[in-house]
Amino acid sequence: MxxxxxxxxxxxxxxxxxxxxxxxxxxxxxxxxxxxxxxxxxxxxxxxxxxxxxxxxxxxxxxxxxxxxxxxxxxxxxxxxxxxxxxxxxxxxxxxxxxxxxxxxxxxxxxxxxxxxxxxxxxxxxxxxxxxxxxxxxxxxxxxxxxxxxxxxxxxxxxxxxxxxxxxxxxxxxxxxxxxxxxWQEPQRVNQDIKKRYSIVCICQIYNELIKGNLERFVKYVKPLADALVVYDDGSTDGSYEYMLTQTPYVIRGYHNDFANEISHKQILLQEALKLSPDFILWLDADEVLTANASDCLQSLCSTCIENNNDGVVFHEINLWRSHTFRRLDSLYDVGWFVRLWRVTPGMGYEETRPGLHQRPYPSSIKRLQWTDSVQVLHYGFSSKQRLAHKYLVYQSHGQSGYDMLDRLISEEQLILERVPRELFPEGLWIDEEQPIPLTWEESLAYVEDYRAEVFKPQFSIICLIYKSIGWLKFVYEQVLKYTDMNRKEFFFVANDATDEVLAYLRENSIPHYEFNNSSEQLLEWYVNNVYRAYNFAASKAKGDFLVFINSDMAFSPGWFDNLWISYNGSNCVCSRLVESGKLPSGTYGIEKDFGRTYNTYQEEQFQTYARFIAIPRVENGGLFMPLLIRKQHFDMVEGYPEGQVVIGSDIFNPVIARWGEACISGDTVLMQKLKAQGIVHQTAFNSIVYHFQWGEKDSKGTRQSFFLKSGKEE
CATH class of the missing domain: 3.40.50.150 (Vaccinia Virus protein VP39)
Structure with a gap:
């Protein structure tokens, strides 16, 4: 053989x-x-x-x-x-x-x-x-x-x-x-056993959703549908992050808004959601809810998906247009079908997470799909002029142009609307409204411009007082601009009973500032009273959601601001760690090390080397008081600083202001005590390093002409 x-x-x-x-x-x-x-x-x-x-x-x-x-x-x-x-x-x-x-x-x-x-x-x-x-x-x-x-x-x-x-x-x-x-037309075998209940985790990306009126609706109508809610906050400053911390323990915080990296954020969301061992992932945006029958249908859709060996379920999207009642049908607004329900499978994830808009929003591991109209998505992203303006301006800022990629968001030249059946709305969301009247292109552009300031308003306000030294003014102004990314930030001075020379310099150089003048009686008080009043005045003028108070005699290191922001957790206010000249004794967490006592003798290179050496990613309770990052809402909630140092033992919310020489506690300390009573903790970020010259402007040469003219004192 x-x-x-x-x-x-x-x-x-x-x-x-x-x-x-x-x-x-x-x-x-x-x-x-x-x-x-x-x-x-x-x-x-x-x-x-x-x-x-x-x-x-x-x-x-x-x-x-x-x-x-x-x-x-x-x-x-x-x-x-x-x-x-x-x-x-x-x-x-x-x-x-x-x-x-x-x-x-x-x-x-x-x-x-x-x-x-x-x-x-x-x-x-x-x-x-x-x-x-x-x-x-x-x-x-x-x-x-x-x-x-x-x-x-x-x-x-x-x-x-x-x-x-x-x-x-x-x-x-x-x-x-x-x-x-x-x-899906195959005759199904009847299973007499008790049907399995599938675990569903909902994932959502958010960015400043409270100001757009989305978040509370989303939580109310979506949270009950899922076993858990996992949220990625993309750098919100309007309170969305803080609000979601009260709604779910699964909040991932991004520190800088990065709209173009949406897929990367989704991958992070997915990884966090998978830690909860769900059977399915439900993906929705914060401006969306599911139709009224969702609670009855989701489990059935999960079961069908498993039986047919499918990876995902595709839902139809209903785009509400400038109303809570009418959907838009023209210009591709009614052809949106998106994979919303994802079956969890081994190796689930995105193959690529490169930056860019309009990428496939569901994981590349999802191959087999089934379509359903038993549950639909109600999309509120186009339901008001405000929301439309936000979308238009944000997409425009990311380079989108042309009709299909941008102008379609507000153009109503081909507008076709249809009333959405009342039975599709979850209880409490139906509003019987008149059908919107089509707007001309010019009218649409006009309302977009009405919201431009809101869309691009600063998120952080950096505030510095100045009164007599042009030298210190120039120094701190240059330092802030040198070591701070000013995107979505404003920086302004408060000319606090300032000299004519300082005021003239601010005006001639178009440096953002406000003028604040105490009354002649107030000028006779302890000088620190005028300082606290000026900071409260500054807070009232700030456009940002967060305030950052600094002194004019400070120098900064790279990352000083970013590390303050990273250390914010929703229930704290955060100060930098100070390296101080030694002119005065330092305080909690402060380091006495002389890198110069005036801006002319400042050893910048040596300080930067030292700052890199001591910076560590650590946050501790207490500390010194400036630079201070604080949520404006928290500052306003406790009515800011007291108007001076406070007599020991007096009510911090109705304080007795101390006179010169009286036993007292500082107004900074009282602010922190008031915040603590509201659950806001004073902390220090050990990787936000700032140099403090100490009494820089106070000890500098210069006249206080306006001060003495107003107070009637001799210099």
């Missing part, structure tokens, strides 16, 4: 192409149960593990199991393929993907196919290997055998399944078990 002809697989690598093909197919189908008859060294079997929930490998060779990757999902069965049938019957296993690659004879393949077919789920896949050998030599029993004859015979029958062969050696036949062409 002739020895079998052997084939060098290194020379004929194309003979194993079927493995890549089947792995890719499994990644699309995501079988709950995968069975492989004849696993050899598990080269294919182990690659399927990420894509199936349960995997069973059957082989008559006991050593085959040694190659199987150990996992809670895998099982090796040492048996003849026909013997394993008895276990299938006993365990009521239903197979979603079956790979027949054991005995390659016609008779064995036919027997395996016919005995396993009843255990394959409706629209399950059966794969037959070696059914198109490329030459006579491959028909040898040691290679493809006569499996091709089995495929030829099975292809004649079309009642229970359909079959085709890929004509590339050694060949692969693909069979789908079915009664109907469409899987």
């Amino acid at each position: 002739e020895s079998p002809q052997l084939i060098d697989l290194n020379k004929y690598k194309g003979l194993t192409w079927h493995e890549d093909f089947i792995v890719h197919l499994a990644s699309i189908i995501r079988p709950k149960v995968y069975v492989e008859l004849g696993i050899y060294h598990c080269a294919l079997f182990n690659r399927i593990i990420p894509y199936a929930e349960e995997l069973i490998g059957v082989d008559i060779n006991s050593e085959a199991g040694q190659y199987m990757q150990i996992s809670h999902k895998t099982r090796f069965v040492h048996a003849m393929t026909q013997d394993f049938i008895k276990q299938l019957e006993a365990e009521s296993i239903t197979i979603d993907m079956l790979f027949i690659d054991a005995d390659h004879s016609r008779e064995a393949v036919l027997q395996d196919f016919r005995t396993y077919l009843p255990f394959v789920s409706p629209h399950g896949i059966i794969l037959l290997h070696d059914v198109h050998p490329g030459n006579e030599g491959l028909i040898h029993p040691a290679w493809c055998g006569t499996a091709y004859l089995a495929a030829e015979e099975l292809s004649r029958y079309r009642d229970e399944y359909e079959m085709m062969t890929i004509p590339a050696s050694p060949g692969l036949a693909i069979c789908r078990k079915r009664q109907t062409q469409l899987s």
